[in-house]
Amino acid sequence: MKSIALKMLMGDRAKFFGILMGLTFASLLITQQMAIFIGLMTRTYGFVTDAQLPDVWVMDPKVQFVDDMKPLQETQLFRTRSVEGVDWAVPMYRGFLRVRLEDGNFQMCIVNGLDDATLIGGPARMVEGTLEDLRRSEGVVVDRSAALDKLAKPPLVPGGPRIPLAIGDTIEVNDHRAVVVGFCDTSPTLMANPVIYTTYNRALTFAPHERKLLTFVLVKAKAGQSIPELCSRIEAATGLKARPKDDLERLTVDYYMKYTGIPVNFGIAVLLGFIVGIAIAGQTFYNFTLENLRHFGALKAMGASNRTLLSMIVLQAVLVGAIGYGLGVGGAALFGEATKHTALAFRFPWELLFLSAGAIAVICVLSAFISIRKVFKLEPAIVFKG
Amino acid sequence: MQANQEVAVLCRSVEKGFGVGDTRVRVLRGVDLEVRSGELLMLVGPSGCGKTTLISIIAGILDADEGECRVFGSDIKSLSTVQKTAFRARNIGFVFQAFNLIPALPIVENTAIPLLLSGMKRAAAIEQAAAMLERVGLGNRTKSLPAQLSGGQQQRVAIARALVTNPRLVVCDEPTSALDHENGLRVMELLRGMAAEEGTTLVVVTHDARIFGHADRIAKVNDGRIVEVVESVSNAA
Numbered sequence: 098m099k100s101i102a103l104k105m106l107m108g109d110r111a112k113f114f115g116i117l118m119g120l121t122f123a124s125l126l127i128t129q130q131m132a133i134f135i136g137l138m139t140r141t142y143g144f145v146t147d148a149q150l151p152d153v154w155v156m157d158p159k160v161q162f163v164d165d166m167k168p169l170q171e172t173q174l175f176r177t178r179s180v181e182g183v184d185w186a187v188p189m190y191r192g193f194l195r196v197r198l199e200d201g202n203f204q205m206c207i208v209n210g211l212d213d214a215t216l217i218g219g220p221a222r223m224v225e226g227t228l229e230d231l232r233r234s235e236g237v238v239v240d241r242s243a244a245l246d247k248l249a250k251p252p253l254v255p256g257g258p259r260i261p262l263a264i265g266d267t268i269e270v271n272d273h274r275a276v277v278v279g280f281c282d283t284s285p286t287l288m289a290n291p292v293i294y295t296t297y298n299r300a301l302t303f304a305p306h307e308r309k310l311l312t313f314v315l316v317k318a319k320a321g322q323s324i325p326e327l328c329s330r331i332e333a334a335t336g337l338k339a340r341p342k343d344d345l346e347r348l349t350v351d352y353y354m355k356y357t358g359i360p361v362n363f364g365i366a367v368l369l370g371f372i373v374g375i376a377i378a379g380q381t382f383y384n385f386t387l388e389n390l391r392h393f394g395a396l397k398a399m400g401a402s403n404r405t406l407l408s409m410i411v412l413q414a415v416l417v418g419a420i421g422y423g424l425g426v427g428g429a430a431l432f433g434e435a436t437k438h439t440a441l442a443f444r445f446p447w448e449l450l451f452l453s454a455g456a457i458a459v460i461c462v463l464s465a466f467i468s469i470r471k472v473f474k475l476e477p478a479i480v481f482k483g
Numbered sequence: 484m485q486a487n488q489e490v491a492v493l494c495r496s497v498e499k500g501f502g503v504g505d506t507r508v509r510v511l512r513g514v515d516l517e518v519r520s521g522e523l524l525m526l527v528g529p530s531g532c533g534k535t536t537l538i539s540i541i542a543g544i545l546d547a548d549e550g551e552c553r554v555f556g557s558d559i560k561s562l563s564t565v566q567k568t569a570f571r572a573r574n575i576g577f578v579f580q581a582f583n584l585i586p587a588l589p590i591v592e593n594t595a596i597p598l599l600l601s602g603m604k605r606a607a608a609i610e611q612a613a614a615m616l617e618r619v620g621l622g623n624r625t626k627s628l629p630a631q632l633s634g635g636q637q638q639r640v641a642i643a644r645a646l647v648t649n650p651r652l653v654v655c656d657e658p659t660s661a662l663d664h665e666n667g668l669r670v671m672e673l674l675r676g677m678a679a680e681e682g683t684t685l686v687v688v689t690h691d692a693r694i695f696g697h698a699d700r701i702a703k704v705n706d707g708r709i710v711e712v713v714e715s716v717s718n719a720a
Contacts, residue, residue, distance in 0.1 A: 098599055101588060108587020395583040398544050399644075400572020400600045402565060477544040481535045481579070481656045 098401070102409035103416060105389060112388075115381040116417045117424070123374025123460060124425020127367050128445075128453040129432055134363035135449065136442030141353050142346040143284025144191070144209070144292070148218040151315035152324055154345050155186070155331055158338045162352035163345065164287075166191055168309035169337065176335045177314045182322040183331070187212035190300040191312040193290070197269040200251040206243070206291045208270065210300025218315050219281075219294055226264055226279025231296050236278035237270070243291030244280055270303045287353075289440060371456055378421070379464035382414065386468035390475060397477035406472050410465050418461035422454055429453075491652055491684040492518035492541050496550035499536050510536045512707035513550065520651075523675055523685040523697060528704035534688040537704065538654045541686060542575050543567045555651060572601050576645030576683075578674070580657035582637045584629040590640045591616060591625035597648045615643040619673060635666030642674050646683065653678060655687040659694055671697045 107113050139146075142163050145154070155177050157167035171188070178186045190210030195203050211218050211231070219228045224241050231238060239248060239262060248268065249259035262268070266277045270293065283292045295303070301310050316339070318327050324341045331339035340348060354360050386393070393406060433443045499511040510533045518524045518541075526534045539545035540552050543559040544567075552559055555574060562570060576597070584593045595612035599605065613625050619639040621632075629637050638658060645653050658674065659667030671694045678685050687698070695701060703711040 100605070101585070101592060101596065101599070104587045104592070105585055108585075389585075391581070391583060392585050395577070395579065396596065396600070397568070398542070398571065398577050399597050400568055402568045405600065478539045481539055481544075 098405055098409055099412055102412045105392070105409075106385070106413040106416065109385060109388070112381055112385045113417070116378050116385065117421050119374055119377025119379075119381060120417055120421025120457060120460065121424040121428070123370045123378065124422045124453055124457050125428040125432075126370030126373065126425075127456050128426050128429035128449060129443075130363050130366040130370065131449055131452060132429060132433060132443050132445045133441065134360070134367075135446065136444035137287060137359060137363075138350050138353060139444050140285050140287045140442055142349040143286060144207070145342055145345055145349075147221045147284050148189075148315065149221065150217050150317060151187075151342065152318045153316040153328055153331065153339050153341055155314035155316055155335070155337050155339045156312070158336065160338060161356075162349040164191075164349075165352070166312050168307065169311045169314070170309050171311050173335055173337060174311060174314050177316060177331055177337075180327070180331050180334045182319050182327045184317040184319045184322075185215075186314050186316045187215055187217045188297050188311050189218045189313040189315055190297050190304065190310060192300070192304055194271045194293075194303055196248065196291070196293070197272075198248065198251075204247055204291060206248075206270070206293050207286060208293045208295065208300055208303060210295055210297040212315075213296045213298050216296070218313075220283050220292075222282040224280050224282055228279070228281075228294075230278035231294065231299075233276070233278050235267075235274055235276045235299070236295065237268070237275040237299075238279040238281050238294040239268075239277055240283045240292040241280045242285070244277070247289075247291050271305065273303050275303070285440070285442065367456075371460065374457070374460040375463055378417070378460055379467065382417070382464040383467050383471070386410070386471055390471070391479065393472050394475055394477050394479040397475060403473050407469055410469050410472065414461040414465035418457050422457040425457070426450060426453055489520035490517055490553075491520040491522075491555060492516065492686065493553045494537070494541070494550065495552075497537070497540060497547045497552055498549035499533075499540060499545065499547050510707055511540075511547070514704075514707070514709055516702060516709050516712075518684060518686055519699075520684055521679075521682045522699040523678065523687065525695065525698040525701045526686065526688045526704055527690070527695070527701055530690075532704045533707045534704050535656060538656060538686055538688050541652075542577065542654045543571050572597065572648075574651045576648065576650035576653040578638070578641050578645045578653060578655040578658045580660055582629070582634075582641045582661075584637055584640055584644075586629055589626045589628060590621065590632065593629065593640060594644045594647055597644060601648060612643070612647055615647045616640070618677065619643045633666070634662050635670060638662060638666075638670045639673060642670065642677065646677055646681070649681055650683060652684045652686065655685065655689075657689055657691070658687060659689065659691045664693060667691060667694060 145163055157169055160167050174188050192208055193205050194208045196206045197203055216228050230236055244262040249261050252259055262277050264277055268275050304310055318324055328339040433445050436443055494514050494516040497511050497514040500507050500509040502508055514537060528534055540547050546560050591609055591612050594616055595608040598608035598611055616622055616625050619642055621639055659670055662670060675697050701713050702709050
């Protein structure tokens with residue numbers, strides 16, 4: 098009866114494509130919106146991901162997320178270094194500073210100050226120059242996308258293209274001269290602020306004068322040292338918050354989930370996709386069943402058990418669900434590929450495939466359930482009604 | 484037809500109503516009926532007299548409220564839903580007024596449905612269905628869709644589908660009402676001829692006086708009762 102179920106489904110082309118369209122659209126919308134949401138959430142902690150070496154990030158106990166900068170006293174660096182199990186600990190400055198552009202405009206940038214000696218905490222990839230060039234006088238490394246766009250120089254002629262920053266160009270960071278010595282790739286930030294790297298001490302000269310300027314202490318654990326135990330020990334010794342990289346990333350995501358409207362907005366879009374899926378696919382599938390009710394009745398009269406009819410409807414639902422899901426996630430993946438080099442946040446981890454599959458499965462189960470209920474309650478005597 | 488004295492269907496004091504309270508309508512008011520094995524019995528009567536309800540009860544797709552209906556000795560009402568379904572699949576074929584062929588399926592697959600429902604492998608079912616279509620004169624149209632056939636041809640497919648499992652009883656609801664005179668007669672001849680070959684019992688509900696000549700007996704139904712059973716066509720007409 099399987100092939101009969103499939104032919105019944107595909108025999109009515111308009112309805113078949115209607116159901117497919119509903120499921121494809123739902124799958125596309127759910128997957129695409131969740132991918133953008135994940136992309137945005139990833140951007141909230143991209144800077145932590147870029148700094149690969151440290152095992153533990155030490156910060157003020159009141160810090161709620163990566164960009165919630167609550168500076169520490171410099172002495173905390175030395176207290177951290179004295180904790181048992183710490184291999185090395187280096188300072189890091191992170192702050193939003195104003196950069197004046199050649200055309201007189203200002204651009205808020207994220208300035209990361211790396212330990213002068215080791216340059217630990219730098220970007221994942223240099224695309225021009227080397228990180229060591231930061232040791233040159235007034236040197237800064239700028240992220241490539243900002244150099245091409247937000248920090249680019251004004252056009253030579255009005256209306257012409259802006260001129261990308263080049264090595265040797267100078268910029269003004271909070272009224273201090275800085276020389277571009279290299280370009281890097283960084284993970285995009287949530288607010289799309291340009292990212293500038295320099296040395297810790299130079300960053301302190303750029304930053305407005307405050308009593309406390311140390312943002313993070315980056316810690317490497319000794320070999321064999323348990324990271325959670327080391328965090329506990331640092332917290333006990335310094336009174337600061339110490340978190341492994343993954344925990345800091347999670348802390349940041351939790352903050353945005355809890356205190357911003359981002360998850361609600363995307364949740365609404367995903368819910369909308371879900372509702373549209375149920376509305377279009379569910380209703381069309383139900384109509385399809387209604388139109389075939391006489392035939393289901395005839396099958397029942399001829400000896401088809403409810404179990405047989407159930408398996409036929411489930412098979413139909415599984416088929417349209419699988420095709421719709423495949424087309425939807427395929428469309429979402431194509432969308433991601435097409436927007437790869439744009440500012441759009443889009444991240445498509447494999448786990449997302451299961452999430453959207455689950456959502457589509459729920460839509461199909463609900464759609465099929467309504468139809469199955471109708472067919473189960475169907476009196477086969479319907480076939481004798483003219 | 485080769486009717487014998489064995490009883491295929493025995494209905495005693497069968498009553499059936501629909502609705503509740505003031506809106507309840509008593510459709511069957513104590514039907515007594517015997518259908519002999521291998522005969523062709525026609526149920527005739529005005530619209531709304533209960534003919535279709537009676538064959539639904541005989542076929543085991545409706546339960547009588549009161550009374551008893553035995554088909555080949557089995558009290559259908561006492562069977563569970565699953566048992567009834569299996570009983571129908573094993574013993575009863577159906578020919579519907581509106582054919583009820585599935586539009587998306589070629590006629591050979593439509594014909595094979597009862598075989599597939601009885602658990603036969605697809606290839607064997609298709610082969611047997613094609614042979615049955617050959618017998619009804621549609622051997623060269625097995626891959627056609629129902630919409631590509633005339634009304635008479637579609638009813639022939641329905642007859643092939645009803646008989647493909649060699650059921651002991653076939654119930655037919657107005658099998659000729661959607662057909663013109665000539666096609667109606669042809670379909671009836673075919674149905675009767677094929678049933679006779681296998682010794683199948685036929686119960687046919689009809690308004691169509693033109694086909695009364697094919698009946699062994701005619702039961703006249705009126706106001707929910709069998710008012711007369713006549714042995715010959717001339718008496719019924």
